[in-house]
Amino acid sequence: MLLLAVAVVLGLAVGVLLRPAPSRLPEQVSGDAGLAARARAVLGEDHRALAVAVVGPGGTRTAVIGAPAGARFETGSISKGVTGLLLAQALERGEVRETTRVAELVPELAGAPVGEVELRQLATHTSGLPVQPVTAGQLGRNLWATASGANPYPASEAERLATLRGTPLSQPPGTYSNLGFEVLGLALARAAGTSYPELARERVLEPLGMDAAGYPTSPDELGALDLRGESGSGRVVQPWLGQAMAPAGGLRADVGDMARLAGALLDGSAPGVDALEPRQAFRGHQIGWAWITSEAADGSRHVWHDGGTGGFSSWLGVDRDRGTAVVVLSATADPVDEGAEELLRTEGSR
Amino acid sequence: MWSSVLLLVAVAVVGWFVLTAWSTGRAAARDRDRLVAAAVEAWLVLLWVRAAVPLPGVLSWCWVGAVAATAVGVAGAARRWGGLPWRAGPRGRPDQPVPGWRRRLAVAGVALSLALGVAATVVLA
Structure with missing residues (x-):
């Protein structure tokens, strides 16, 4: 009986110690205390760190909870939105056409199925490419990432090109594709004669004053302000870094930078803002060059993109009718979309 | 869907051990x-x-309960340990002598299982 009691107590102790649950937000706040309190109420306490920005007629308010004001978060697929802005700019500059085929810009892919894909298809998830490489190697990396918290997307550009040559266009239109945006970013960089991170820096980050933002591709490029994120079960995971993934999910930024991006999308001053214009149906919404337009229950239209990596979750949305934009960055991987949308609805009427 | 299947498998495996x-x-x-x-x-x-598997809210406490159940199983194993051979004979003839090489294989199997458990803890926990 004593043995049983000891076992139960020890088992519960180990279980509680390892209980799969995200961290709770600490009290540490920088920025707007009122916004921080509102973010806690709407988005909950289950985050390792949380940053929120609201851009509206009254100006820009930001709050960071559980991290320094300049802490950089992984923004995940919001990076695709930046790639969409780059496509719109390349079209304006005449560097590419909507119908330019991938192989015209990336000759290594001539003769491969993906070489025949048009840029507009990549930007609207209608290329037929899968969400990610369908290879035994990628499956193994995904499993290892699940088991150990490792980065599943460390591929270099050359490695990705080799994989892409054998990738069929077998997915139905509307299949969300990280791979598609990796190809799009690479193609746009080739059209401009530079690398993707440099292209994004020149044409989006610098013009908008997003001075801290960037596309680190190796751990050496991370600094003290680069947060480590955690999975939904509270395990600290490795940062997602990789040359190939940069156009689809490699952007790291602090909340001030993301507020500047959101503000420029809201007032139409962002370079390549035409990317937000809806071009076709996408899973019950409309999609432009990466940016999704949704109609809310109250009839308002939100243009948005979300993001998720192994340790982060993010959302950026603008409501031009109300003149409001919201950014949410979390250092925990559980999605923040629902709370962020609520913030956009409610903060717009404040 | 697959996470529900994995949860059911977990319940079955832990229950079977206990x-x-x-x-x-x-x-x-x-x-x-x-x-x-x-x-x-x-x-x-x-x-x-x-x-x-995402285990929000009460599910994470169910996981804690499953760990406690596993500990109860370990207590049961400890209680029976002294009375068990490293490797039993065939079902129906448990007292039939087991060749020495099979006993040594069983000891090695136990050591390997424990090593696997430790390695998995380091990677997964």
């Missing part, structure tokens, strides 16, 4: 080799569920 550790009937573990393997399997599946 049963084999405490039962005195047909489900009872007949040797140390299989008892340790069942314990490690239960621990592995718990760690894998923790790493791979």
Whole structure:
């Protein structure tokens, strides 16, 4: 009986110690205390760190909870939105056409199925490419990432090109594709004669004053302000870094930078803002060059993109009718979309 | 869908281990080799569920309960340990002598299972 009691107590102790649950937000706040309190109420306490920005007629308010004001978060697929802005700019500059085929810009892919894909298809998830490489190697990396918290997307550009040559266009239109945006970013960089991170820096980050933002591709490029994120079960995971993934999910930024991006999308001053214009149906919404337009229950239209990596979750949305934009960055991987949308609805009427 | 399946598998594996550790009937573990393997399997599946399946709110406390259940199984295994051979004979003839090489294989199997459990803990926890 004593043995049983000891076992139960020890088992519960180990279980509680390892209980799969995200961290709770600490009290540490920088920025707007009122916004921080509102973010806690709407988005909950289950985050390792949380940053929120609201851009509206009254100006820009930001709050960071559980991290320094300049802490950089992984923004995940919001990076695709930046790639969409780059496509719109390349079209304006005449560097590419909507119908330019991938192989015209990336000759290594001539003769491969993906070489025949048009840029507009990549930007609207209608290329037929899968969400990610369908290879035994990628499956193994995904499993290892699940088991150990490792980065599943460390591929270099050359490695990705080799994989892409054998990738069929077998997915139905509307299949969300990280791979598609990796190809799009690479193609746009080739059209401009530079690398993707440099292209994004020149044409989006610098013009908008997003001075801290960037596309680190190796751990050496991370600094003290680069947060480590955690999975939904509270395990600290490795940062997602990789040359190939940069156009689809490699952007790291602090909340001030993301507020500047959101503000420029809201007032139409962002370079390549035409990317937000809806071009076709996408899973019950409309999609432009990466940016999704949704109609809310109250009839308002939100243009948005979300993001998720192994340790982060993010959302950026603008409501031009109300003149409001919201950014949410979390250092925990559980999605923040629902709370962020609520913030956009409610903060717009404040 | 797959996460529900994984949760059901976890419940089944942990339940089976507790049963084999405490039962005195047909489900009872007949040797140390299989008892340790069942314990490690239960621990592995718990760690894998923790790493791979979202367990919001009350589900995370269910996971804690499953760890406690596994500990109860370990207590049962400890209670029976002294009375079990490293490797039992065939079912129906448990007292039939087991060749020495099979006993040594069983000891090695137990050591391997424990090493696997430790390695999995380091990676998954």
